[in-house]
Amino acid sequence: MLKARPMSRLFIAASKEQLEPVIHELYRHNLFHIDEFVDQTKEGYEGFRIGMPLAEASQASSDLLKIRSIASTYMVNTDSLEPGEKLKSHDLRVLIDRDLPVIEKETESLTTVRSALDNEEKEYEQKIELLRPFASIPVDMDLLRGYQTLSVYAGYVSKDVDLDIPNERYYSPSKSSNFIVLIVPAEQRAIAERALSDAMFQMIQIPEESGPAAKAIENYEAHARKLKDELTIILGKVEESRKKHSDFLLACDELLTSDVEKAEAPLRFATTDQAFVAEGFVPTCEVNNLIDAINKTTGGKCYAAELPVDPEHDKVPVEYNNPSFCDPTELIIDTYARPNYSEIDPTLVVAFVFPIFFGLMLGDVGYGLILLILSLVLRRFFKEGDGARLVKTLTIFSISAIVFGLLYSEFIGFKLFWEPLIFSRHMNIGGEGGGGAAIPELLVTSIWIGVLYITLGRIFSMINHARNDHGSHRTKLVLGNLGWLLVMWGLLIAIWAYFSMPLMLDLTKMTPIVAGINPGAITGILMIVVGVIFIARENVLDVFELPTIISHTLSFTRLVAVGLSSVAIAMVVNYIAIGLIIKPQMEHLTAVGVIIVVAGVLIFIVGHLGNAALGLIDGALQSLRLNYVEFFTKFYKGGGRKYNPFGMIRKFTED
Amino acid sequence: MTLEMIQASQVGLKAVGAGLAVGLAGVGTGVAEGGIGSAAVGAVAENKDFFGLALLFTVIPETIVIFGLVVALLLLF
Numbered sequence: 005m006l007k008a009r010p011m012s013r014l015f016i017a018a019s020k021e022q023l024e025p026v027i028h029e030l031y032r033h034n035l036f037h038i039d040e041f042v043d044q045t046k047e048g049y050e051g052f053r054i055g056m057p058l059a060e061a062s063q064a065s066s067d068l069l070k071i072r073s074i075a076s077t078y079m080v081n082t083d084s085l086e087p088g089e090k091l092k093s094h095d096l097r098v099l100i101d102r103d104l105p106v107i108e109k110e111t112e113s114l115t116t117v118r119s120a121l122d123n124e125e126k127e128y129e130q131k132i133e134l135l136r137p138f139a140s141i142p143v144d145m146d147l148l149r150g151y152q153t154l155s156v157y158a159g160y161v162s163k164d165v166d167l168d169i170p171n172e173r174y175y176s177p178s179k180s181s182n183f184i185v186l187i188v189p190a191e192q193r194a195i196a197e198r199a200l201s202d203a204m205f206q207m208i209q210i211p212e213e214s215g216p217a218a219k220a221i222e223n224y225e226a227h228a229r230k231l232k233d234e235l236t237i238i239l240g241k242v243e244e245s246r247k248k249h250s251d252f253l254l255a256c257d258e259l260l261t262s263d264v265e266k267a268e269a270p271l272r273f274a275t276t277d278q279a280f281v282a283e284g285f286v287p288t289c290e291v292n293n294l295i296d297a298i299n300k301t302t303g304g305k306c307y308a309a310e311l312p313v314d315p316e317h318d319k320v321p322v323e324y325n326n327p328s329f330c331d332p333t334e335l336i337i338d339t340y341a342r343p344n345y346s347e348i349d350p351t352l353v354v355a356f357v358f359p360i361f362f363g364l365m366l367g368d369v370g371y372g373l374i375l376l377i378l379s380l381v382l383r384r385f386f387k388e389g390d391g392a393r394l395v396k397t398l399t400i401f402s403i404s405a406i407v408f409g410l411l412y413s414e415f416i417g418f419k420l421f422w423e424p425l426i427f428s429r430h431m432n433i434g435g436e437g438g439g440g441a442a443i444p445e446l447l448v449t450s451i452w453i454g455v456l457y458i459t460l461g462r463i464f465s466m467i468n469h470a471r472n473d474h475g476s477h478r479t480k481l482v483l484g485n486l487g488w489l490l491v492m493w494g495l496l497i498a499i500w501a502y503f504s505m506p507l508m509l510d511l512t513k514m515t516p517i518v519a520g521i522n523p524g525a526i527t528g529i530l531m532i533v534v535g536v537i538f539i540a541r542e543n544v545l546d547v548f549e550l551p552t553i554i555s556h557t558l559s560f561t562r563l564v565a566v567g568l569s570s571v572a573i574a575m576v577v578n579y580i581a582i583g584l585i586i587k588p589q590m591e592h593l594t595a596v597g598v599i600i601v602v603a604g605v606l607i608f609i610v611g612h613l614g615n616a617a618l619g620l621i622d623g624a625l626q627s628l629r630l631n632y633v634e635f636f637t638k639f640y641k642g643g644g645r646k647y648n649p650f651g652m653i654r655k656f657t658e659d
Numbered sequence: 660m661t662l663e664m665i666q667a668s669q670v671g672l673k674a675v676g677a678g679l680a681v682g683l684a685g686v687g688t689g690v691a692e693g694g695i696g697s698a699a700v701g702a703v704a705e706n707k708d709f710f711g712l713a714l715l716f717t718v719i720p721e722t723i724v725i726f727g728l729v730v731a732l733l734l735l736f
Contacts, residue, residue, distance in 0.1 A: 340712070
């Protein structure tokens with residue numbers, strides 16, 4: 005907790021004959037994060053080269069390529085299927101040799117037929133499209149071409165064309181465009197073309213068909229229908245094959261992916277002609293088991309040993325080490341940056357504070373229930389991965405909103421049956437809302453939350469520096485952080501000495517001792533002076549950052565401000581929908597009144613749904629921001645490497 | 660001008676002040692966030708890993724409008 009999972013450095017060296025069994029053992033355990041060998045000039049590694057893939061790599065890759073191509077034809081992917089009974093990898097290998105060529109052939113023939121039918125259908129559709137304008141012309145298509153003494157024009161015009169020369173004309177006007185077919189003697193075509201161009205003529209090609217166009221269209225449509233029927237049958241067959249093979253394909257994909265990864269592992273190791281060396285990281289609690297397993301597989305012919313970890317120079321991979329309920333929060337931390345191996349991991353703190361901040365802002369039983377229903381619905385669509393983690397976060401948010409709603413006694417802007425258990429946020433809107441909101445108390449509470457949260461951040465920073473830095477530098481950094489705390493608390497105490505505020509200490513009653521200044525103010529001022537000295541000793545330029553103490557603390561007032569604006573919108577919607585529209589109509593209900601009441605109900609629903617959406621987005625973003633900006637900037641560096649062990653969690657196959 | 664009128668106009672001016680506090684602070688935040696936001700979207704389009712940092716930078720000026728909102732609330736209630 006509050007720290008990444010402890011890691012150990014594992015060093016493995018053996019002769020090349022042991023390469024394969026060691027790789028298999030490492031892959032099976034799925035624990036070894038390979039520290040890739042890239043630097044061939046590294047000290048102690050002179051003469052080593054990057055290894056060559058194992059012999060089976062190319063066969064496995066080409067098989068995998070085939071499987072993936074078939075799988076993409078059938079649109080099979082791991083998300084589309086719930087893992088059922090696991091297949092034995094030995095049986096599967098036999099099946100791959102026997103069945104894969106057959107399935108490949110079957111798929112190929114199906115796709116060939118399907119694309120041929122697709123193409124043919126498209127061809128017919130194109131022909132129909134070309135013929136469509138001629139459907140209204142009562143002349144056979146073969147009569148529109150093949151003349152030497154006549155010129156035929158077909159196309160769209162903006163208006164009808166009137167000609168003095170002998171001509172035959174078919175004009176079919178329509179709303180969007182007017183179609184014309186014009187036949188004139190060839191020697192007078194110039195006159196016709198001029199008239200046509202005046203009418204904005206756009207020529208189209210005359211299709212090479214015979215008989216009336218309408219009949220040809222009918223004929224082609226019949227063909228296209230027949231093709232469509234055939235295509236449906238083929239698609240049915242594709243679906244059938246998909247159902248039949250999807251288990252097999254996914255299992256093959258998994259098995260071959262693991263084969264390829266194993267075969268390509270030597271590319272990440274350092275090798276010589278006779279030997280290889282692999283370095284990497286393993287969780288400390290597992291390192292001895294893994295060493296034992298490797299020794300057992302190789303019969304003691306491999307040297308595997310734990311090396312000391314140097315967090316400053318080794319890029320130690322980071323695996324979270326939190327209780328399982330923190331899982332959704334880890335996504336939020338990862339979005340900012342994964343913690344460094346040696347610094348404090350704030351996930352556990354954020355896991356509690358993030359939903360509490362959200363609840364403080366939204367705090368309404370009604371909106372909480374809307375979000376809870378939304379999250380339960382979304383749960384059906386997102387079963388695993390980041391989506392599922394976000395949905396879990398939403399569920400926690402909604403529960404927090406409901407709990408705070410009960411404390412605030414709020415239900416979509418209305419008061420529940422009891423007085424608010426903490427502070428009232430019911431404002432006086434439209435003459436309703438009782439005694440009004442306890443604004444000063446709420447604001448002071450939010451300031452308190454800010455002061456305490458920032459103090460926690462600074463304490464974390466002091467611990468981080470005390471652990472990871474050395475000598476006088478460490479003292480300066482730790483004292484620098486203490487300085488920030490002294491200035492913040494000194495300022496607070498000095499304010500207490502002059503102003504009396506609710507929920508804060510009142511030091512105004514203290515008797516002044518020097519020049520009208522009371523002991524409270526003196527303590528505060530002393531703390532500020534000492535604090536500024538500590539900050540300046542760490543870095544003089546940081547003194548210019550002093551105003552951030554005030555701005556960061558006041559920034560926490562958003563917990564109240566955003567919440568109150570959400571309450572205000574809810575109450576305004578209630579007042580407009582019920583107070584101004586529904587209630588007056590219900591007193592003397594008429595036929596028109598019923599419609600107005602329905603409109604009022606609509607306003608009520610749309611208003612509250614919109615406010616719930618706003619509350620979700622605003623609440624989540626502001627809460628996230630308080631963590632990212634006001635809390636993390638005090639101590640958190642991030643930039644750790646993700647722990648990515650060599651291996652795979654198998655879903656469809658087993659050894 | 661009677662005392663009631665003066666009192667009523669004081670209440671009205673308070674409301675105008677509250678409106679100005681939120682409105683002007685909102686404009687300020689909008690101007691600031693506009694520039695940062697467009698740069699942030701560009702950075703995220705290049706590399707998705709910047710999302711957290713981009714969000715952080717974008718919401719930094721948000722504090723201004725929250726201060727406006729707090730001042731407005733203090734004026735009104």
